[in-house]
Structures are given as structure tokens and as C-alpha cells.
Amino acid sequence: MYRGNTPAGNHSQRPRGGVNFAGSLMKTNSRLRTAAFAAGLFLLAWPAHLAAQAPGRIDFTARVAPTGGRPEPVRQLTFYLLRKSMDDIRSEALQLEPAPDLDKFVDALSVSHELKAWLKKHRSVNLSGADFTKSLTPDDIVVVPEFYDAYMKRNLGFKGVGFPKAKFKEKDRESNPEKYKQEKDEYTAAIRRFIGAVPESVQGIDIDLADKNPSATWEHLRDGHKQRLESRITELAQQRYLAGQTDTDLDGQGSFAGIAPGTYWISMIGIQAISGDVRLRWDLPVAVRPGETTRVELSNLNATKTNDTAQNSDH
Numbered sequence: 250m251y252r253g254n255t256p257a258g259n260h261s262q263r264p265r266g267g268v269n270f271a272g273s274l275m276k277t278n279s280r281l282r283t284a285a286f287a288a289g290l291f292l293l294a295w296p297a298h299l300a301a302q303a304p305g306r307i308d309f310t311a312r313v314a315p316t317g318g319r320p321e322p323v324r325q326l327t328f329y330l331l332r333k334s335m336d337d338i339r340s341e342a343l344q345l346e347p348a349p350d351l352d353k354f355v356d357a358l359s360v361s362h363e364l365k366a367w368l369k370k371h372r373s374v375n376l377s378g379a380d381f382t383k384s385l386t387p388d389d390i391v392v393v394p395e396f397y398d399a400y401m402k403r404n405l406g407f408k409g410v411g412f413p414k415a416k417f418k419e420k421d422r423e424s425n426p427e428k429y430k431q432e433k434d435e436y437t438a439a440i441r442r443f444i445g446a447v448p449e450s451v452q453g454i455d456i457d458l459a460d461k462n463p464s465a466t467w468e469h470l471r472d473g474h475k476q477r478l479e480s481r482i483t484e485l486a487q488q489r490y491l492a493g494q495t496d497t498d499l500d501g502q503g504s505f506a507g508i509a510p511g512t513y514w515i516s517m518i519g520i521q522a523i524s525g526d527v528r529l530r531w532d533l534p535v536a537v538r539p540g541e542t543t544r545v546e547l548s549n550l551n552a553t554k555t556n557d558t559a560q561n562s563d564h
Contacts, residue, residue: 303540307505309515311497311547315525320548322501323522328531330493330505331486331514335532336553338490342481349470358463363393376462377455385451387444391437399457400440404450411447413439479519486518510539515547522552529553 307330311323331338355368367389368374375381390396404412417432444450455462492513493505517530529552535545 302510304507304509305537305539306542307508307515307535307537307545308542309503309545309547311501311503311522311531313522313524313527313529314549315527318525321524322499323497323547324499324501325496326517326520326522327494327496328503329486329491329516329518330508331490331516332492333490334514334534335482335486335516335518338485339482342478342485346474346478346481349474354467354470360461361394364395364461367393374467375464376458377464382451382455387441390444390451391441395458395461396454399454400451402457403454411443413443483518486516508537510537512536515545
């Protein structure tokens, strides 16, 4: 028993403890080397990361050429840099401000079912003007009560000079309905033939439809929607998708600085660039690269179609 506690016995245990301690040191050193290697890689990658995030710049020149003329600079006009195209912003705004529904509008009118069907078929609620009267067929006039009444009122003066004469009598409506229907159908057919033979007899019936014409009410609805839509477009562009704005100088030059890398659109909001008879606006995509300056020439060639609600602005 005593031998187990001799210095020799104790000596036989120390090496094992020493080996364990050395192993721990080796593991620690390995971890340190791994950490140092990772830190080195991070330091090597960090400048590249910074370079990838470096802001870029856009320099542009805007010119408009009138028909048959030389390009002129677009002076002192505000341009916007947007994160979304104006066409896409307009589509988004339409979801928020839907256009008036023509069918629903027609359904709410106090007119005959035949007239409602005619309005829906022609996708128009305008019952006035030469284009309207020319579009009317003999069948339209004899089928739609409002058209028939206006036509008959307008052509009272033609009676006795070739205009068909009615043979049916109201008293027969109840006493002899078959005779009444036959003679009325014959009269309607005669009216249809007269309209085909004398198309000018349709002219002017829109005057007698003035109290039935819903076009003014419809245009009022459309104008109100147009104003709300343009306001919504401006709101979305300036508050949600705006990356920058600038005014061109007297040479038509402008710039956007400190722009994060990505794709943007150089656009105009609510105004047009005008030169003579030409009115333009732009909604041009442009890519911004890290730390680089992108140069863009805005001209008639890369402009988009103007919209009717844009305000005019001298260049």
C-alpha cells in the first residue's frame, strides 16, 4: 500500500497531466490561428464590400427638337430620379383610384333598357354631334324609344312630302290588337326604309335628345377621377419612390449625386418639355454603378408619349 504512494508512483502520473495540458495549448493555438485567418479574410474582403456600396452619380443633358428644327436645351425644368417607372407608378395609382365604370354608370341612368344596351354596345354616352348622328342606323332609330321619339319630332315637317303616313289607330290597340300590331309593324318598316333612303333626315335629332344626354355627367366623373389619379401619381412618386430631384441649368444639364447602386428612372412629373410644336416627357431607365458616373442624353428619341393631363411648361 505504501508503495503506491512513493515518489515513483507519483512520477508515473505527471506525464499524463502534462500531455493533457499540452493538448489544450495546441487546441487554443489552433483556434487562434483560425480566428486570425478569418479576420484576415474579412479585412481583405472589407474594401471590396465598401467599393460595392460606394454611391454613384448621374449627369444628364436634356434637349428637345421642334419639327424641322434644331435641338434646344430644356432649361430650368425639374427632373426626378425614381425607384420605379412612371408607367408602373400610374398602374399602382389606378389600383388605388379606379376609373369610373361605364356599365355601372349606364345602369344607373333613368332611360329605356334599349338605350342602355345601345350605350354599352357603343362604349359611349355622348348623344350629340355629327359623329353621333352619323353612327345611327335605321334599326337603332326604330328600336331605341328615345331615338325614335326624337326622330319623329324632328321630322314632323316631312309629312305629306314623302314621309310615311301611319295607318294604325290607337283605338285598335284594345279592340283589334292583331290589326293594330300589323299596321304598326308596317309603319315601322316604312320608317326604316325612309331613313335608309333619306339619311339626312337623321340630322339634328341630337337637339331633341339634349335632356337625355348623360355625357356631361359622365365627363364630370371622368374629370374628377383624372384629377384624383394625377394627385395620387404625384404622391406615390414623390413620397414612396423618390431617390432625388434636380433642376436643369440654362444649358439643359442636371445631375443626381450620392446615388446608391441600382436601377432608376429619370422622369418628369406633371409637366412637359416644350419646343415649338413638340411636347415631351421622359421616363428613362438608367443603371447606377458603384463609384461611377453615368452620363445620359435625353432627346426626342428616348422620350415617352405625353399624357393629356400634363401641364405645359416652357423649356
